[in-house]
Amino acid sequence: MSVQNIKKAYCYCRVSQKGQSTANGGFGMTRQQNLLLSYVQEYEAKEKDKPKDKTKDDLSYDLSIDHMEYLNAEGVSGFSGKNIDKGSVLFNFIEQCISGAISNAVLIVENLDRFSRANPQRAARILMDLLWADCHIHETELDIIHTKNSKLIDIATGLERSHKESLRKQKLSTKNWDKRFQNVVTDQKALTAKCPAWLHVESGKYQVNEYHAEQIRLIFELYNSGYGQAFIRDTLNDKGYLYNSNTWGSWLVHRILNDRRVTGSHVTQSSLRGEYDGLKMYPVIISDTDFSAVQQRLKSPGRDKKINRNANNLFAGLTVCSYCNTAHLSVMTDSKNNQRYFYCTNKTAGNGRCNTRGFKYDIVENAVLQYIRNIEFEIVDDKNINAELHALKTDLITKMQYRDEVLADINKVDIPDPIDRRAYKALQATIINLETQIKNLESLDDVSTEVKAIGNAISPELLDRKNVAMRQDFNARLRRVVKEIGVFRNENTLLIRIEYFSKINMQMIIVDAKTGRVILQSISDEGGLIIDTISGNRERHNDGKWVKIE
Template identity: 25%
Template sequence: MGVYSTVIAYSYLRLSSKKQMAGYGRERQLENTVKAAQKHGWVLSEKTFEDLGVSGWKGQNVSEGAFSEFLSLVDSGSLQTPCVLICENPDRISRQGVNKSVEIMLTLLRKGVQVYTVSDDRLYSGSSEYALFDLMTWGISAQRGAEESEVKSQRIKDARKRKQLAARTTGIKVTSQCPVWMEYDKASDQFNVLEEKASIVKEIFSLYTQGYGSIQITHKLVASATPPLGRSAKWTPQKVNYILRQQSVIGLFQPMRKSGTTYLPEGEPISDYYPAIIDQQTWEKAEIIKAKSGALRGRKAINHRNIFKGLLKCVCGRAYTLKGGNEDSVRCGSYGTTCKEPTWVYTKLEHNLLLVLNGLDWTALTGTGEHVEQLEAIRHDIEVTKLKLAKADKGVSNLAETIKEMGLDDMLRSSLNEAREQRERLKGQIEKLRQKETLLAAQASNEGNWKRLHQVRNMLDNEEGRHKVNGYLRSLISDITLKTGATPWLTTPHPELPYREHDTRSKGSMVITLNSGVEIEAQVSKDQKTVYWNNGESRSVFVFGNSK
C-alpha cells in the first residue's frame, strides 16, 4: 500500500462477547497490530486501548469505552498527532451502520488520526488520491458489519424465544442457574431443593407474614447462628429483602434481556420452572404487606414495644415513631420542624386504643358468617389484582423504554399492545371486584360477635405475642390518626357519666380508620379521664389519660 512516514501508532482492540474473550481473539488482534507496526515502520505505543466485552453495534465503545478515552486524550493533547490508530477492520470501531461509522472516521481524520485496518492492509488518511474510494470502502465495510450484527442479534433473539417457548411448553431448562436453595442436576435436567437452605427461606417468609420486618428477621437469624445463604458472609436486612422479592420461591422464572447496561424482563414469568418452596397464599400475603408498607423496611422497635407500628400517623400526614426515655412516647416524624403536635404517652395510648377497639361492635362494622369470609376473599383478590396491575404498568414502561432505545418493530408493537390490553383487563377486574365488595359489605350479617379484642391483652407480655397483635391489628385497621387541641365534641357524653363544665371541649382525638373504610373518632376529655367515641351511636367509658 506504499511507504508511510514514521509516526506513533496506537492499537485498538475490541471483543464484544465473553466467548470471544475466552478464545484467541485478543491475542490475534494484538499480534496483527505488532506485525502491522513493524511492517510499516511505525513506533507502536505501549499504551493499548481495549474494549473487551463491549458492543460496537450500539456504540457503547464510542460513548463510554476505551475508544471514547482515546478520543478524549487526542482532544486534550495528551496524545500527539498526527498518529495512527491500528485496528483489525472498520467494524472493530463501529457497527452502527454507514452514517454513524463514516462520521466517526471523518472525526478521527479531522483530529489528525489516521486509521489502519489490518484485514485489508489499508491506511485511511483522507489526503490520498484514493480518499473517495477509501470513504466508500469504509462505508461498505461498516454497512456489512451492521447487517451482520443485526442478523446475529435476530438469531440470538429467535434462539432465545425458542428456548423460552420450549421452557413454557415442555419444561426444559434454559439455564442451569438457580437460587441458592436449589441445585441443578444435568442428568435429569431438573432442579433439586436443598432442604436445609430452603427451610431458612421458609422461616424468613413465616416471620415476615407474622409482622416481623427485615431488621428484626436479621437479628433473629444472627442470634440463632443461622448460616447465611449465598456468597454473603453474614445476614443483613438487604439480604433478607432480596429473598423476600424472589419469585423463584413460588416456582417462577423471569427471562431477562440486556438493554444497554441494564436488564429488563422479557415476556411473562415462566410458571413451575423451579420447585416451589412457598405456597401461593403465603407469597400473596407477603406481597400485600410489602405493597401496604411501601419499601421493605425493618421494624426497629426494641422488643416490638409499639403494637400499632405502621398504623399511627399525625394529622399532618407523617407517621408517629416510638421514642424511648423514662416513659415511652410516640411523636410525629416532623416534630420540631414543620409539625408542632405534642407527643403521646405510649403506655396510656396503647391501653386506651385497645379499650376503644374492644368496645366496638365488630359485627355491625364488619359483619360475620359466610358473608364475612366472602368479603375477606374478595378483598384479598383485590389486593392481589392491584399487585398484578402494578407489574403490568411496569411492563408497559419497560417496553416504552425499549422502543425508545431500539425503535418500534412489529414484535415490540405487538408486545406493547398486549401489555396495554392486559393492563386494561386488570383495571376492569378490579372494578368488578370493588362492586362485589360493596354488595357483600351491605349483605354482611349482623348476628353474633365476630371478633373481640379482649383476648389480645393475654398476648402483650412477650415479643412474639406483640408481633402477632400488630399483624392482627393491621389486618383490621388502615391507620390511626392522632391529633390534639381543644375541639368541639362530636358525640354527646353519656348522661350517667360525670359531666363537668370544663368537659364541654375535648383534649384531642384518635381517628381509627378500618380497612373496610369505616371511621371511628374517639375523643379524650380535657381532664384526660374520659374518652367518647361513636360507632353508630354515642358510647362512652372511663379510661386513663392519653396525651401529655
Template identity: 25%
Template sequence: MVAQVYSYRRFSSPQQKFGGSIERQNDYANLIAEEYGLTLNEKLVMTDEGLSAFHAEHVSRGALGIFIKAVEEGLVERGSILIVESLDRLSRDQPMDAMHQFNELIGKGITIITANDSQVYNTASIAKDPSKLFISIAIMIRAHDESLTKQKRSVAFVKQQVRKFELEGKGDVAGTTPFWLSRTKKGFILNEHADIARDIVTSYLSNKGLNTISRELYEKGVPSPQKGKPRWGITTIRNVLDNKALYGVKHFKLRYLVDGQQVVEEYNLSDYYPALITEDDYKVIQTKKKKKATSREAYGDVTYLLSGYGKGRSVCSKCGQAVGSQLQKQRNRKGEYTQSVMRLHCMKHKESADCCKSFKSARLEEAFVDSVSHKIDGRFLTSFADNAHQESVLKAKIEDVEETISNLVETLMVVREPDTKAQLQKSIVSAEEEKRELQNQLTAIATSVISEEEALKINELKKAALDIRNNDERKLLKQIMIEVIDKIVINFEKQSLVVHFRNQDTVSVVHIPVIDIYVFVDEQVKAGRQR
C-alpha cells in the same frame, strides 16, 4: 489537564476473556502512547466483561458509558486517544446509533485508533480521507448484521425449547438457576439450599421485615448465595421473594429486533421447576411487598411506630408533608446522660421552620398503639392459621383481578374492531363476577370471630411494644400495622392524630389538655374510650 491515551476492552463471553486480545491491546496502547508522546491513563483502563455491544449494554451499564459521560463533561481532554481492538468492539448497535456515538466522540476532539488494523479516526484524518467515513459505516453495518444473525439463531433456539416444553414437558430454555435448585440430566431438583429459601418465605409471611430476615440469616451463619458476601443483602432477599420459580414457574423476557424495532415477549412456563410454595403464597408475598413499599422497618436499633410507613402514609395535618421521629438523648448540666425522649417532627418545619414545631410523642404513641390494637387481627401472629392465611390469599387474588379489569378497560378504550370490543367487554363482565365472588368469600372470613388466645397474643405484643427497648416486638407490631393502616395524619398543634385503615375504618386519637388525657373514637362503632 492534558490529553492522554485511554484503552477500552470489551468481551461478551468468557471465551473471549482468555484469548490474547487484552494483552495485545495493552501492548498496543503503550506503543501508541509512546509514539504520540502522551501518557497512558492506567486509572481508567476500561473493561466491559459480559456486556453486549449489540444491545448497547456497554454504554448504558458499562465502562464505555462512563468514558462517554466523562468526555461530555470535559473530564477527558480534547486530543486524547481511545484505543479499541476494532470498531465492532465499540458498538454493534444499529448502524445509525453506532454512527451517532462514533461522530459524537470525534466531534469532542477524541481520536479513535483501532488496534487490529492501526486505523486512525479523527476530524483531521476523515477530512483528509473521507473514505474512512464510509469504511467505518461499513464495519458497523457488518458488525450489526453479524450480531443480528446470531440473535435470530438464539431466539429460534429459545422458542424451540419453549414449544418442546409446552408439548412434552421437557426443554431447557437456559438462563440462570435459582440457588435453591440444581440442574440434573433428568431436570431440576430442590437442593440442600431449599430450606434457606423456604425460611425466607416463612419469615416474610410471618410479618418479619427484610432487615430482620437478613440479620437472622447472618446470626444463623447462613452465607449469602453471592460469593464472598457473608451477609444477605436486602436486594438479594427481595429478589428471592420476587422470583416466580418459588412456585415452579420459569419467567423470562425475550428481547430481539425486528426491522430496527425492539420486540419484547414475556414467558411464564408453569411447572418448569419443582415448587417450593404455592402460587397463592406467592401472591400474598407480592401483596405484602406492595403495602410495604418505601416503608422503613427500623432506624438502627430503634423502631418508630408513628412514622416510617412509606411515602405519603404518615403526614402533618397542616402541610401534608412527611413526619419523622427522633429519639433525643438528654443530659444534665454536667453533661451526664439522663434519659431519652422521643420527639415527632414535621419534616417541612425541620427544613424550613415554617410549619409546626416538634413535640414529645411518647404518650401519643402509647395512645395510638392502644387505640389501633383492637383493629389488629390476632391471626396476624400466626400467619399460616387457616382463616388468616386464606384471607391474605383472597385479598391478593382480588388485587390481581382488579389489575386485570383495569388493563382490560384501558385496552377497550383504544380498540376499534367490533369483535375485539365485544370480547373485551365479555372478559370485563367475567372478571367483575370473579371479583364479587372473591369479595363474598373474604367477607365471610373477615366476620369470623378471633379466638381468646389470639386476642391475648395481640395484647401481649402491644404491652411489650410500648417499651422502646423491645425492638423485636416493636418491629413485629410495625410490620402488622403497615399492612392494616393506610394513612396516619398527625395534628402537631393539638398533639392528636387520625388513623385511616385499609378497610375504610377511621380512628381518632385526641388529646384533652385540660385534664391531660387521650381519648380515641372509632368512627365505625362510634364508641369512645379514655386513656
C-alpha cells in the same frame, strides 16, 4: 526511528461476553491483543516524509511497542452500542482525543466490528468525530488506515458490514433460544444448567433445593407478617442458615423479596427474548399472591414501614396524620431531654401540605396500649370480619373485570392512550392492595383470640425500647387486625382513632395533650356508637337517641 515521529498506539480489544475474557479462561481477548501487538511490531510507515500538501494525510509516522496501550472492553456488546456509550473505555478515549487531552495517537482495531456493530449512522458519526480529532484508525484485518480524508463510502461499507454480521448472528441465536424454550414448555426440560440458588438441574430437569427453599419461604412469611428486613436477616442468622455458604445480609434478603423467579417465572435479560419473560418454567416456591403482597408492601411509603433498630415507634406503619389525611406520622427525638415527639411527615418535609403541631409520642403510646388492653373482644368478632371479607372480594372482582376491559382496549391499538395505561397501572395497584387485605383477614383463624393475644402482650417490658424483638413482634401482631391509627391535635387535646380491618369497628380516644389523661373513649359497631365518659357512664347512640347502658 525518531521518537518525535512515533505516535502512541491505543489498541482496542473487545469481547461481548465475560467468558471470553482472559481472566475467565477465554481466548478472544488474548487473540486480539496478540494480533494487535504483532501489527505494531511489524508496522512500517506508509510514507517516508511528511506531505508538502497540508490537505493530505501525514502517514510518515511509526509505531512502537514501547509506546502502546491496550483499551480492553470485556463483556461489552458492540451491537447494542454499549461499547461506545458514555462511561465506556472507548467513549472516554474519544472524548480525550476531541478535547486534546490525548494527542499524537492512533487507534488500532482488528476490524470495524470491534469498534462498533451498532446502528451504522450512529457509529459513523462517532468514528468521524475521532478522525477529525486527527486520530487515525488502523484496521489491521484489511490493512487500512482511516483518516479524516478517507472516502466515506469505505467507512460506511465497513460499518454496514459489521451491523449486518451482528444481525445474522442474532437471528441464529434467537432460533437456538426459541428451540430451547420450546423444549422447556413441551418437555419440562431445564433451559440451561444455570439456575437460581434454590434450584439445581438433575437429569435435565429443575429440582428444588429444600434447604434454600425453606429459608425463602420463611423470608416471605415473616415479611408478609409485618417484620422488617433487618429482623428477618437476624432471624435467619440466629437459626444458623447459610445462603451459598454465606451468612445473610439485609441486601440479600431484599434481593430475594424482589426475585420473581421464586414464583416459577423466567426473568429474561435480553430484549430479544422479551416474549418469554414471565414464562412459568421453574418449580414454584412462593405463590403469586404472596409475592404480590410483598411487592405492595415494598412499594408502600407508609403503612409498611418497619420498626427500626431503635424501636422508637411501636406503631410504625400504622400511625397517620388525621389533620391532612395524606401522610404518616414519624417519631423524632429531642436530644436535649430524650423526649420523643410525633410529627406529620408533610410538616417535616416543609411542603406546605400540613401545618399541624407535633405532640408527645409517649402520650399516644400509653393511651393506645391502655385502651387495647381493656378492649371488649366481642366488637371485633368473626361475623364482622366475614362481612368485610365478602365486601372486599366483591370489590376485587369488580376491579379485576374493569382492569381486563382496560387491558383489552390497550391491546387493540399499536400505541395505547396514556390515560388507559395510567388507569391500568392504578387498577393493578388497587387489586394488589385488595388481595393483601383479603389475605390478612383470611389468615385470622379467630379474630377475638388474636386481639386478646395482643392485649396479653402488653407489659412493662414492651415499653422498653431496648426490647426491639418484642416490640417488632407486637407491631406485627397489631398490623394483622388494626388497619390504621389516626392522630390529630386540636389545641390541648389529641384525638386518636383506631380503625380495624373490619370497617364496622372503630375506636376513638380523646386525650389531654399535656398530661396524657384520657378524657373520653368511644366505640362504633353495628349497633351504633358507645361512649365511655371519664365518670364511667356508658351510653349508646342509636336511632338519634342517647341511651344509658347499665
